[in-house]
Amino acid sequence: MPEEQVHDAERDAILAALGPVVDGIAATFGPVCEVVLHDYRRPEKSVVAVAGEVTGRGVGGAMSEIGMRVLAQGDEAADDLNYVTRTGTGKLVKSSTMVLRDSTGAVFGALCVNVDITAVNEAHALLGALAGLVSGAAEPPVTAFGNDIDSVVDAILDAHRLGRNESWAGLGRAERLDLFRGLDEQGVFAVRRAIEQVAARLGISRATAYSYLSQARAATDPTPAGGHA
Incomplete structure (x- = not known):
């Protein structure tokens, strides 16, 4: 076997x-x-x-x-x-x-x-x-739970810049890379079809989404050029 x-x-x-x-x-x-x-x-x-x-x-x-x-x-x-x-x-x-x-x-x-x-x-x-006590605890973050993975991916997108009504066109290159880096760190792109879903949500082509994902990963790769991972 x-x-x-x-x-x-x-x-x-x-x-x-x-x-x-x-x-x-x-x-x-x-x-x-x-x-x-x-x-x-x-x-x-x-x-x-x-x-x-x-x-x-x-x-x-x-x-x-x-x-x-x-x-x-x-x-x-x-x-x-x-x-x-x-x-x-x-x-x-x-x-x-x-x-x-x-x-x-x-x-x-x-x-x-x-x-x-x-x-x-x-x-x-x-x-x-x-008892007259005042609580200063921070508000817990909202976590998306759902039976549909697409709804979870959408919730993660909403928690990023899109949740503040910022459009893809309104983001600079560094902000776009930061968005893809954040999504990647949260494991979004480990999900099948997520890249297509993100591209559709942002109003960009799948090729453009793959390009930004590749650039974001390259920018965080600690391996120097010509080195070994």
Whole structure:
């Protein structure tokens, strides 16, 4: 059996073994908890198991922008624990993303735990107000969750300059490169057809989008000309 098929069989076995874990964690923490198992070999439909309902995704759903960032980091990705974000519907969510590796150390998926802490946060704010305490905590970032990968890519675009109603024509070259660099760092271009979607959203050709992506990557490549990666 070819080596890659052996690794794929191993990855499939790990995902299958984690199925009961997904259900067990969600059952332990109750209705405020959601556990999502991702297979990054299929970025557009990465959700292979889900228990609970916090972000509204189901099996066959897409990864979030958090998953895209993990995908962009490749085998250098690390666990991201106890971070807080807000969904598009206003839920405050505390999450942990734990990467999955095969026996070679290659990252191929993630186990994510999302806990809806909206009610807890509201109770905390009420108790703080009663005690005369003023909270100066920063507002958590909004994270796009959806079953459709296109909607996640659109949300990431909106969070960049396009969200401030700036047109492609109104951006200078450095700003355009910065836009593509930011999208690339968030793992957008690891998703199939994303380059076409970004090009259509910006009103440019696919060739132009590929050109800017190539230039953005070249500008951040630490390998000197003629050197070895």
